[in-house]
Amino acid sequence: MQSWGPPSSPPSAHAWAAHITAANAVGEQGPTVTLLGFNQPELPAAPAYGRASIGDVFSSAAAALGVAAFENVLRLPAAPRICVVLVDGLGKALLKQRSGHAPFLRGVQAQDSSGEHPRTLHAAFPSTTATSLTSLGTGTVPGRHGMVGYDVLDPRQDKVVNLLGQWDPGVDPLRWQPFPTVFEQIAGEVPCTTVSLPHFASSPMTRAALRGSRFIGASNVHSRVEEAAAALAATPKALVYLYWSELDKAGHAHGTDSAQWEHQLEELDAGMKRLAATVPADTLILLTADHGMVDVPRSARIDFSVIPELVDGVRHTAGEPRMVHLYLEPEATADFRDQLMAAWVEHFGKKAWVVSREQAIAAGYFGAVDDSVAARIGDVLILARESIAFYDLRRVRAQAMDVVGQHGSITKSEREVPLLRIPVTAKTAKTGKGKRR
Numbered sequence: 361m362q363s364w365g366p367p368s369s370p371p372s373a374h375a376w377a378a379h380i381t382a383a384n385a386v387g388e389q390g391p392t393v394t395l396l397g398f399n400q401p402e403l404p405a406a407p408a409y410g411r412a413s414i415g416d417v418f419s420s421a422a423a424a425l426g427v428a429a430f431e432n433v434l435r436l437p438a439a440p441r442i443c444v445v446l447v448d449g450l451g452k453a454l455l456k457q458r459s460g461h462a463p464f465l466r467g468v469q470a471q472d473s474s475g476e477h478p479r480t481l482h483a484a485f486p487s488t489t490a491t492s493l494t495s496l497g498t499g500t501v502p503g504r505h506g507m508v509g510y511d512v513l514d515p516r517q518d519k520v521v522n523l524l525g526q527w528d529p530g531v532d533p534l535r536w537q538p539f540p541t542v543f544e545q546i547a548g549e550v551p552c553t554t555v556s557l558p559h560f561a562s563s564p565m566t567r568a569a570l571r572g573s574r575f576i577g578a579s580n581v582h583s584r585v586e587e588a589a590a591a592l593a594a595t596p597k598a599l600v601y602l603y604w605s606e607l608d609k610a611g612h613a614h615g616t617d618s619a620q621w622e623h624q625l626e627e628l629d630a631g632m633k634r635l636a637a638t639v640p641a642d643t644l645i646l647l648t649a650d651h652g653m654v655d656v657p658r659s660a661r662i663d664f665s666v667i668p669e670l671v672d673g674v675r676h677t678a679g680e681p682r683m684v685h686l687y688l689e690p691e692a693t694a695d696f697r698d699q700l701m702a703a704w705v706e707h708f709g710k711k712a713w714v715v716s717r718e719q720a721i722a723a724g725y726f727g728a729v730d731d732s733v734a735a736r737i738g739d740v741l742i743l744a745r746e747s748i749a750f751y752d753l754r755r756v757r758a759q760a761m762d763v764v765g766q767h768g769s770i771t772k773s774e775r776e777v778p779l780l781r782i783p784v785t786a787k788t789a790k791t792g793k794g795k796r797r
């Protein structure tokens with residue numbers, strides 16, 4: 361790191377911060393940040409937390425179910441039963457592009473002119489399952505719930521910990537994410553049910569993000585649809601959360617341009633048609649997603665750990681290949697941090713946004729950030745902008761580079777997800793007491 365020097369010295373962190381604050385004050389839709397001095401493309405605006413984000417779905421649903429403490433920011437119609445279908449990895453753009461494989465959902469979209477709810481939501485940031493599902497489950501922003509990536513630094517242990525499938529034994533999900541879930545807050549008034557894969561029943565991720573509901577495990581999509589419909593019919597009021605994992609899996613393994621992904625979209629389409637035909641007639645069915653996806657060609661999956669100036673002085677790397685956290689040594693100076701950022705910009709140009717923790721926080725990417733959560737966020741963040749993915753092969757297995765469909769960054773394809781209201785086609789409520797609307 362000593363031998364390397366930027367061609368011109370970058371502006372100070374203070375100058376950036378002032379610029380971001382001023383630009384951010386312009387308004388919610390305005391351009392946010394120009395990273396002066398580095399000739400970087402402007403950063404996209406922050407996710408629409410509290411207005412039209414994945415974190416607003418359960419809280420608006422609670423309000424639509426009549427629970428007084430919640431605000432219906434998504435302007436959902438009142439209903440005694442609500443089913444939220446969460447399709448992992450179904451970006452808004454993908455649904456539109458591939459709607460030939462989803463004739464039922466295409467018809468739903470074409471006819472959906474009623475109601476005031478937004479048709480597009482923003483994923484949380486980073487656009488990854490652990491983060492978005494925790495915003496969904498708690499109604500809070502990542503800066504509060506603290507699930508700020510697929511894996512992140514646990515400052516208490518000085519160690520990178522996984523927040524999805526392989527939790528560290530040293531991390532208690534209830535201490536890591538202490539906020540009550542929407543389920544916990546409304547369960548006294550509205551029966552809440554999760555229908556998901558059996559192995560998520562008491563996983564740390566479920567306990568952190570989605571605790572407090574009755575859990576029904578079902579391996580295949582057919583039985584998950586059946587269980588969801590039955591749970592909706594079982595009580596006069598209900599909130600049912602139906603998790604759909606298969607599309608994301610196919611996208612990671614084969615890409616969104618594959619026959620496998622198309623097949624899974626067709627399965628989803630058929631499943632939603634079946635759901636609409638079997639739930640009680642007074643059910644509001646909502647379909648949304650935790651993030652979108654982009655395909656990254658093999659040639660653009662980069663092992664950055666072999667480039668000394670990109671990793672010298674970096675104590676830990678974490679995150680996902682499209683949203684990397686770089687944590688510096690404790691003694692690192694602001695100048696050193698700026699030099700590291702300049703090195704990444706030099707290497708990748710407009711293929712990625714390179715931002716400091718302070719910039720990302722000031723830009724509102726994590727929402728309001730608690731101090732304890734700020735320490736979990738990298739000193740420097742690398743956000744993929746083009747079809748590129750960044751790996752540290754000192755830390756992750758080489759097989760991780762086989763992943764085709766990816767997400768994590770803040771591009772439109774990753775951040776924009778649908779909010780579809782699926783009309784119920786069932787003639788009569790099966791066992792429910794609610795009236796048809």
Ligand SMILES: [Zn+2]
Pocket residue numbers: 449489608612767
């Ligand atoms: Zn995924």
